[in-house]
Structures are given as structure tokens and as C-alpha cells.
Amino acid sequence: MSKNPPCWWLCSLLCITTSFYYLNAQSLDPFALVTEEEHPFFGGLQVYPNSTKVGLDSFQVFAQKPGNAKLPMLGQWQKQEDEYFFLPRFPFRQGKTYWVRWRTQDGELQLSTIEIPIRENIPAPALLAIYPSPDRWPANQLKFYIQFDQPMQEGVALQYIQLLDENGKEIEQPFLEIGQELWDEDYRQLTVWFDPGRIKTGLIPNEKFGPPLLADRIYQLRINAGFPSKVGKKLSQSILKTIHTIPKDQERPNPHEWTLQLPTVGTRGTFRVQFPEPLDFGPLQSGLWIEDAAGQVLDGDAAIGLEERSWSWTPTTSWRPSVYYLRIDPDLEDLAGNNLQRLFDTHLEGSQDKIQQLPTSLTFQVLERK
Amino acid sequence: MKKSPLTLLCLFMLSGVLQASLSYEELTKDFVVGKAAVQSLSVMTFGPEGILFIGDAKGGNVYALDVNDREKNTSVEGFGVAGIDAKVGNLLGTDANGVIIHDFAVNPISQNVYLAVSRADANLLGFWKTPNDISNASILLKITPDGNITEVNLDNISHSKAVVPKVIDEGKSKNYRKSDNRTDAITDLAYHAGKLYIAGLSNEEFASALRVVDFPFGKKAQYSTLEVYHVAHGAYETEAPIRTFLPYEVDGKSYLLGSYTCTPFVSIPIAELKANQHIRSKTLGEFGFGNIPLDIVHYKNKGKDYILMSSFSKALIRIDPEDIPTQKALTEPLKDGEYAVGIPHDVLSRVGVTHIDNLNEKHVLVLQRMPNGQLSLRSYNTDWL
Numbered sequence: 139m140s141k142n143p144p145c146w147w148l149c150s151l152l153c154i155t156t157s158f159y160y161l162n163a164q165s166l167d168p169f170a171l172v173t174e175e176e177h178p179f180f181g182g183l184q185v186y187p188n189s190t191k192v193g194l195d196s197f198q199v200f201a202q203k204p205g206n207a208k209l210p211m212l213g214q215w216q217k218q219e220d221e222y223f224f225l226p227r228f229p230f231r232q233g234k235t236y237w238v239r240w241r242t243q244d245g246e247l248q249l250s251t252i253e254i255p256i257r258e259n260i261p262a263p264a265l266l267a268i269y270p271s272p273d274r275w276p277a278n279q280l281k282f283y284i285q286f287d288q289p290m291q292e293g294v295a296l297q298y299i300q301l302l303d304e305n306g307k308e309i310e311q312p313f314l315e316i317g318q319e320l321w322d323e324d325y326r327q328l329t330v331w332f333d334p335g336r337i338k339t340g341l342i343p344n345e346k347f348g349p350p351l352l353a354d355r356i357y358q359l360r361i362n363a364g365f366p367s368k369v370g371k372k373l374s375q376s377i378l379k380t381i382h383t384i385p386k387d388q389e390r391p392n393p394h395e396w397t398l399q400l401p402t403v404g405t406r407g408t409f410r411v412q413f414p415e416p417l418d419f420g421p422l423q424s425g426l427w428i429e430d431a432a433g434q435v436l437d438g439d440a441a442i443g444l445e446e447r448s449w450s451w452t453p454t455t456s457w458r459p460s461v462y463y464l465r466i467d468p469d470l471e472d473l474a475g476n477n478l479q480r481l482f483d484t485h486l487e488g489s490q491d492k493i494q495q496l497p498t499s500l501t502f503q504v505l506e507r508k
Numbered sequence: 509m510k511k512s513p514l515t516l517l518c519l520f521m522l523s524g525v526l527q528a529s530l531s532y533e534e535l536t537k538d539f540v541v542g543k544a545a546v547q548s549l550s551v552m553t554f555g556p557e558g559i560l561f562i563g564d565a566k567g568g569n570v571y572a573l574d575v576n577d578r579e580k581n582t583s584v585e586g587f588g589v590a591g592i593d594a595k596v597g598n599l600l601g602t603d604a605n606g607v608i609i610h611d612f613a614v615n616p617i618s619q620n621v622y623l624a625v626s627r628a629d630a631n632l633l634g635f636w637k638t639p640n641d642i643s644n645a646s647i648l649l650k651i652t653p654d655g656n657i658t659e660v661n662l663d664n665i666s667h668s669k670a671v672v673p674k675v676i677d678e679g680k681s682k683n684y685r686k687s688d689n690r691t692d693a694i695t696d697l698a699y700h701a702g703k704l705y706i707a708g709l710s711n712e713e714f715a716s717a718l719r720v721v722d723f724p725f726g727k728k729a730q731y732s733t734l735e736v737y738h739v740a741h742g743a744y745e746t747e748a749p750i751r752t753f754l755p756y757e758v759d760g761k762s763y764l765l766g767s768y769t770c771t772p773f774v775s776i777p778i779a780e781l782k783a784n785q786h787i788r789s790k791t792l793g794e795f796g797f798g799n800i801p802l803d804i805v806h807y808k809n810k811g812k813d814y815i816l817m818s819s820f821s822k823a824l825i826r827i828d829p830e831d832i833p834t835q836k837a838l839t840e841p842l843k844d845g846e847y848a849v850g851i852p853h854d855v856l857s858r859v860g861v862t863h864i865d866n867l868n869e870k871h872v873l874v875l876q877r878m879p880n881g882q883l884s885l886r887s888y889n890t891d892w893l
């Protein structure tokens with residue numbers, strides 16, 4: 139999605155630096171705040187018995203710097219497998235510093251502080267959209283996108299996504315299961331692929347299990363409640379999308395069939411291109427752009443239209459009486475993964491010669507003022 | 509401890525007098541061990557055999573807790589905890605302003621002190637904003653005379669429970685302190701001769717109620733409504749609850765001596781408390797408007813009986829019980845310029861005292877805001893009260 143590699147790099151670099159810092163900070167003290175909301179001892183302190191003695195006599199937490207008969211906080215110890223946790227009687231106060239007096243294995247008293255971070259009141263995640271947004275999907279639909287309003291937890295997606303047939307029966311393993319889930323940089327958009335091995339004719343999964351979707355059927359895509367966000371909040375209710383399948387799409391998107399809606403010279407009117415079929419939301423986000431006669435990429439605001447059947451672009455400066463180009467990324471795809479250069483489900487050998495070259499650019503002139 | 513034959517004789521005679529009183533085993537035979545589901549430790553008082561009574565205004569129940577604390581302490585010494593709010597705050601992971609002490613009660617057997625506490629914002633307290641207006645106390649702490657503080661675990665405790673009849677509904681009406689009237693469903697408790705007396709608001713037309721339930725619990729609580737002549741307001745009132753009261757014997761008759769907000773002092777003959785009866789109390793005195801009374805105790809100063817009352821906005825008030833029988837009922841409003849009228853009383857030089865209880869024969873324990881701002885538990889020798 140990002141066209142800005144340097145920024146991305148900087149972010150990753152920062153992340154790496156912070157996590158190193160965090161690890162270092164952790165290794166100094168024999169305890170750490172449990173920050174995962176899902177954790178049974180969330181809000182307590184995990185105490186590492188290799189570094190400190192465990193027990194209320196050796197490990198005490200104070201709301202003020204200890205001394206002058208200051209009393210330690212009430213709390214209790216919990217042991218889970220080999221891990222120890224100190225749970226305060228009442229939750230630690232956000233933004234407050236606490237003192238921890240602990241003993242090394244040699245019996246030496248140590249004093250550390252811990253500042254409890256202020257947790258922003260993050261709401262439960264919400265599902266914003268599922269793409270393709272149309273209800274009619276070709277039987278060879280390749281992938282879809284789920285957008286959330288906040289960063290989500292990685293690695294659990296397929297536990298929460300189901301495909302059901304007309305009788306509400308779950309389709310077994312319709313999606314591609316790979317080690318790495320396909321999230322965008324900020325973990326708000328997930329791409330889920332139908333298993334390509336089951337879509338492509340002639341492959342073993344296709345022959346063995348058949349395609350995940352059949353034409354002229356009704357399916358339900360269900361995103362189940364409980365899908366956790368990065369901070370552990372859960373999607374509060376399940377979301378259903380009903381899909382009517384149409385016959386397989388065996389044709390490439392053809393720019394010759396696109397309709398252009400042209401703006402007027404001297405205005406900042408919107409340029410719009412209409413497709414006869416929905417295009418895939420992913421590549422469509424960056425797969426079209428406008429250049430001037432000299433081949434300069436122009437600044438403007440792009441938007442994807444209803445059901446991904448159109449794309450519009452509004453310039454930041456007025457149109458001039460000149461030639462413009464709509465440039466088309468040859469990787470732009472339709473819903474079945476067919477791009478300008480090839481069909482998704484095709485044998486590459488020997489077929490290239492026969493394939494008609496499709497334009498990767500459309501020239502247009504804006505309308506004269508009346 | 510050795511007992512002289514005379515003491516033993518006295519004890520024997522005393523036991524004859526108290527023949528009706530039950531043993532620890534008899535008192536607790538219906539108790540169950542488990543979670544005492546108290547929703548608010550609104551008010552507390554000790555009964556016999558180290559049994560702590562809890563008035564739970566939010567839950568509309570009273571609980572009898574066996575706090576397992578019956579080791580006799582015969583000390584007549586006082587004790588104190590300076591900065592009790594900060595100490596409790598530290599125990600609960602916060603500071604002095606992060607906790608509110610709602611009430612305390614001294615176990616007369618062990619002299620251990622029990623505090624009802626919440627982790628709440630003490631900055632919200634005011635002369636017209638009581639602890640129970642701000643939060644529900646959920647923590648019961650025990651302080652031993654050596655200053656050690658521990659929590660009493662209410663999740664696993666021997667206890668019994670009684671439902672308080674007709675408590676005022678929650679969320680229906682607010683009082684002049686802008687708090688839900690339910691916070692005053694139980695305003696005070698007192699145990700006397702096998703019965704627990706429970707003051708507070710009901711959902712009846714005459715809201716001010718006094719309920720009487722036998723202890724051990726089992727029978728349904730009996731219920732009466734109250735009416736007071738309020739001198740400062742110049743009217744008979746039935747809506748305001750008794751804020752504090754004390755069972756006390758005058759001339760061989762048992763009374764409840766009590767006080768209301770703004771601050772009439774009244775007596776109610778216990779014999780007149782009958783089921784479903786409306787009772788008009790006798791207004792003995794008016795101690796001044798703009799004040800909420802908090803606790804009443806009885807003590808002896810060099811052998812002489814006194815009644816001591818604490819309030820939110822006044823210094824300690826001392827009454828000589830000998831003045832009670834001769835005091836005529838007040839039925840006229842305050843005249844211009846009058847402030848306190850009726851029964852003679854002294855206002856003692858002890859300011860900032862909120863809750864009080866008897867610690868032992870020689871000391872009264874008080875919760876007192878000190879001139880340096882600290883909230884402290886302090887003992888006052890009864891010879892000086």
C-alpha cells in the first residue's frame with residue numbers, strides 16, 4: 139500500500155531499536171508487568187525466580203519509597219506452571235511509580251522502581267469492510283481482504299474465518315494456509331487467499347478436493363466474534379457476508395472495454411474510469427495513476443468506486459488543454475486473479491504467443507470549455 | 509489470671525442475670541463458611557462473642573461475621589495509628605487520598621480494630637458528602653494494637669445473613685447530598701439483648717425505619733417507621749433516617765438514644781417498638797443545624813456515666829444521661845437566634861473526630877483529622893473526656 143519505502147524503513151528501524159531497549163530494561167529487573175489482557179494474571183507482576191527469591195517476605199511492592207515503616211502492598215502469589223506472579227490486591231494505578239524491594243539469590247536486598255504505563259482506553263475492534271464488496275463472486279474467486287479499524291493480532295486469523303455452504307456446513311480448508319499471514323504494515327488489513335492449488339485445474343488439490351467454490355451457489359463468509367486485536371480486545375460480534383457465485387471468470391481485464399469519464403479544461407474536475415467487471419481491491423489501490431504529456435506522474439486524490447467497478451482521480455492542479463495518460467499496472471487483476479498479461483488458471487508453456495497484448499496506458503484529452 | 513472467690517461469685521451472679529444470653533456455639537450454629545457476598549460495608553458494630561455485624565445498604569442485607577477473634581485482651585492502654593489513611597493507601601497500592609475509611613468497630617474482646625475501607629478518591633469527601641455517598645466499601649481490614657494491619661478475607665468466612673425488609677429502592681430517588689437514597693438504606697446498627705436494631709430508609713410512605721431482627725438470624729425482621737420532631741426544621745419528619753443510635757438503659761427502662769442530621773437528639777423506648785407500628789420519638793435536644801451525627805458511645809469517667817457523640821461538622825458532644833429522664837420533649841421550633849436547645853450538653857475540645865468506638869474501659873478510640881492534615885486513629889483516656 140505504501141509508496142514510501144524510506145518511511146517504512148524508519149518505522150521498522152525504530153521498532154527494532156525499541157524492542158532491544160525493552161529487552162534490556164526487562165533483563166535489569168527480575169520482574170515485569172503482565173500487559174497482555176488475555177493473560178490470567180494481567181496487571182500483575184511476573185517474577186523471575188532465577189533472579190530473585192519469590193514470596194511475600196522476599197519480594198515486596200510499595201506504593202511509596204519504602205522506609206519509615208511504610209507498609210508493602212497487599213497481594214498474593216500465583217504460580218502457573220513454572221512461572222510466578224505477584225497479584226496486587228487492587229490494580230496498580232496507571233501512571234504511578236511503584237517501588238519493588240527484592241532479594242537476590244545471595245540474599246542481597248535490591249530496590250527497583252516500575253512505572254505503570256497509562257493505557258489508553260482502546261475499544262473493541264470493529265470490522266470496517268470486506269473486499270470484494272460485491273455479493274457476486276466468480277467461482278474462481280482468488281482472494282479477499284478484511285479491513286479492521288485497529289491493528290489486529292497476527293497468527294490466529296484462520297481460527298476466526300469460516301466459509302459455509304448453503305446448508306450452513308463449513309467448507310473444509312478453503313483458504314491458503316501459510317506460515318505468515320498476509321497483513322498490511324499496520325495490521326489493519328488482512329488478505330486471505332482461497333487455496334490456489336484447489337482453484338488451478340490440473341493440480342493435485344484441485345483434482346483431489348475440488349475447487350473451494352462452485353458456480354451458482356450461495357455461500358457465507360463468516361468472520362467470527364472473538365477475533366483479537368493487537369492489544370487483546372475482541373471483535374464483539376460475528377460478521378456474515380453472503381456470496382452468490384457466478385461462473386468462473388476466464389478472461390483478463392481489458393482496458394479497451396473501460397469507459398472514461400473526462401473532466402473539463404481549467405477545472406479540477408474528477409476523472410473517472412468505469413470497468414465492466416469489479417477489479418481486485420488490492421492492486422487497484424496503487425495500480426492506476428495519471429501522467430501528463432511529458433510522462434510526469436501527477437499529484438491527485440484517487441478513490442475506488444462502488445463495488446470496485448470504477449476508479450476516480452481528482453488532480454491537485456487544474457487540467458490543462460493537453461494530452462494525459464492513464465497508466466495501468468499490468469498486474470492489475472480481476473476477482474479471479476487474471477491480470478492484463480495472463481489468466482490465473484492457464485498453462486504458461488506455449489500459450490504466450492497466442493496472448494493478445496493489452497494496453498498498459500490509455501491516452502485521453504480533457505474536454506474543452508463550452 | 510487468678511480470680512478471687514468474690515469475683516467468681518460476682519461472675520456467677522452475672523451469669524444468672526445473663527441466663528438468656530447464648531454461648532458462642534449457640535450463636536454461630538447456623539453460620540456457614542464461604543463467601544459473605546457483602547456489596548457495601550456501609551456500617552459495622554460488634555455483637556457478642558466477637559461477632560461483627562455488617563450493614564450492607566447496597567445489598568439490603570445485614571451480615572453477622574465470625575471474625576474468629578475471641579482472645580481476651582484485658583489491657584486498659586490506648587493505642588493509635590498516625591496517618592492511617594496513608595498506611596491503608598500503601599497497602600492498597602495508592603496514597604492517602606486514594607482510600608476512604610467508611611467506618612470502624614472495635615472488637616470488645618480482643619480490642620482489635622476493624623476498618624471498612626474502599627479504594628476511592630478521598631478528595632471527593634465533603635461535609636455533605638459522606639464516604640458511602642462516594643463509594644461502596646469492600647475491604648475489611650483488621651488492626652491489632654501493635655499496629656499490624658491485615659485484610660479479613662470475606663471470600664471464606666463463617667457468617668450468616670438476614671434480609672432487611674422493605675429497603676428503599678436503588679436508582680429511584682436522590683437525597684439532599686445528591687446521592688442515591690439507597691446509600692441510606694442502612695445508616696446504623698446496634699446489638700442489644702439478643703436483637704439487632706437496624707436504622708435506615710425504607711420504600712414506605714414514612715421512609716425512616718427501624719427494623720429489629722433476632723440474633724441468631726432466622727425469624728423475619730420486624731419493622732417500624734419513625735417520626736421525629738425536628739426542632740431546627742420546626743416540623744415532624746418521617747423521611748430522614750436516624751444516623752446513629754445507642755441502646756441505653758435509663759431508670760431501668762431500655763431506650764434507643766439516637767440522632768438525625770441537623771441535629772436532633774432523641775429517645776425511643778425499646779418497649780414501644782412493635783411490628784408495623786409508627787413511632788414518634790421524643791426529641792430531647794437540638795445540637796445545631798448544618799451537621800451530620802456519626803457515632804454514639806457510652807463511657808465512664810471516674811465511675812460516672814456519659815454519652816459521647818461524634819459528628820461530621822462539630823466537635824465531640826457529651827451528654828450526662830442523668831439529664832435524660834427530666835428532659836421535656838421539644839415540640840416548638842427554634843426561636844430566632846437559637847442554635848442548640850434542650851438537653852444540656854458539653855462540646856469537648858476535640859475537633860476533626862469522625863467515627864468513635866469504645867476501645868476498652870479506659871479509652872475511647874477515635875478517627876481524627878489532625879491539625880497537620882493526617883487522618884489518625886487515636887485513643888483518648890476517658891478520665892479526660
